[in-house]
Amino acid sequence: MIEVALRHRFAPGGFALDAAFAAPPRGVTAIFGASGCGKSSVLAAVAGLLRPEAGRVALGGQALLDTARGVFVPPERRRCALVFQDARLFPHLSVETNLRYGLRRAPPAEPGPALEEVVALLGLGALLRRRPWGLSGGERQRVALGRALLARPRLLLLDEPLASLDAARRAEVLPFLARLRDAAAVPMLYVTHALEEVDALADHLVLLEAGRVADHGPVEEVAARPGGPLAARRDAGVLLPCEVLEAGPLARLRFPGGELRATGHPGPPGARLRVRLRARDVAVATEEPRGLSIRNALPAVLAAIGPGGPGEALLRLAVGPSVLLARVSGEAVAELALRPGQPVWALVKAVTFDHRGPG
Structure with a gap:
């Protein structure tokens, strides 16, 4: 189980985050909402990049953050792999060396997929000798996903990984994300403002509005609630x-x-x-x-x-x-x-x- 409860105000009179939810230990939990509603801030707090004023984050019963008890596990020890909008690959390294960097960050005795498995899963075989500057946006994101997975994280965090891609490149990457969801045992928190990505990938859905959780639950249930926040959309x-x-x-x-x-x-x-x-x-x-x-x-x-x-x-x-x-x-x-x-x-x-x- 992934437990998140956060309270944080970014400046006096500024944006306030006050969100709490629990997510299943498997599959994809999508954090969905309009730009500026606090989605990325939730992900940053889970990763340890934001230290909120009050809250608790726990993974499998282990507290990564508990302000009441003075617990704050540093980001590098949380074993949360974060994939951003931009792939953030090392430009001077080949695709294979970028992937091996993730593998080097994996705990030595931790089980997980081998390099060859990740290459096959994400269709990277033809790209291994190339440099990031020679890849399309969709290819770069697939390499970033592979590098994150090879670090053998306990939790995979994806912060709008398709937002910077055009429609053709999004359509290219979505099937690989679905394949990753089905093949990997790693739970994912997936931030997006695109309902089609929720449809394609999410098992569980958290709806954020102005820093607060408006609804959450299995994605089919949340989508079908006529009085819920999604019902007000024209694409309900x-x-x-x-x-x-x-x-x-x-x-x-x-x-x-x-x-x-x-x-x-x-x-x-x-x-x-x-x-x-x-x-x-x-x-x-x-x-x-x-x-x-x-x-x-x-x-x-x-x-x-x-x-x-x-x-x-x-x-x-x-x-x-x-x-x-x-x-x-x-x-x-x-x-x-x-x-x-x-x-x-x-x-x-x-x-x-x-x-x-x-x-």
Whole structure:
């Protein structure tokens, strides 16, 4: 378990951080929020680069910081590897030598991946003799990830590692991050302001607003809360864990409660992935629809009706054990006489594949 509780004011009358959460000992915990909400400050305090006025940070029950007891473990002894927006590689060293620097910092008897394993995991084999200045931004970040992993940390800290990359380079690195999440036993705290990175990588989510935790929990639960902070976003929606039943031009995906049909290339039968269904892409019908081009019409129960913005409502739909959100107009709610407990049909207009989810 990763325990974080921090209180710190950066200047008299200035920004105040007052955040507390617990994260699982495995997988990726995303710390998500707008720029300036305190995400990087939390990471700096966990790493030991910020000494807060009050707080506690513990990893696996061992206190790294406990101001009440006077505990402050120096950064170099915390065994937290930090990856920044810029890769911060040694420019005069080759890729292989940069990687070996991380290996030299690993505790001698600590088990962990060998250099060859990390090279294969992150696709670095063709880059080993090159220098950082000859790499793309995405390649540099992959080397930085490899160097951090080879230090065999107890906790991997990633501070917006894709923020400085363009869309093509982000798309290049995301699958490697997902592979690292699935293959490594090292827990990660991942700071980002990009919801697509949360969708692709996160198992657990911590939402920060103005230095405070607005919500936290398993990412699927936080995304599906109609009254939660994410519901106010125009891209509000839910994440569904799916399994590919049938590939092809119109793939069949199974999720708890039903099936979806989608275009795209989700992978071979048996592959697992996570699908984001945005509330704006889900409509409702009070009768079974006929003669529609929409391929996904799912029987559902209207569980709740909440505010969805000016003139709008956000519907919570139960499809078996799964939850969908639908954003509709307030006028539609009145005209259709929608009420909680009513059987409806959820019409899913679009399906977006995200990166492969946890197996």
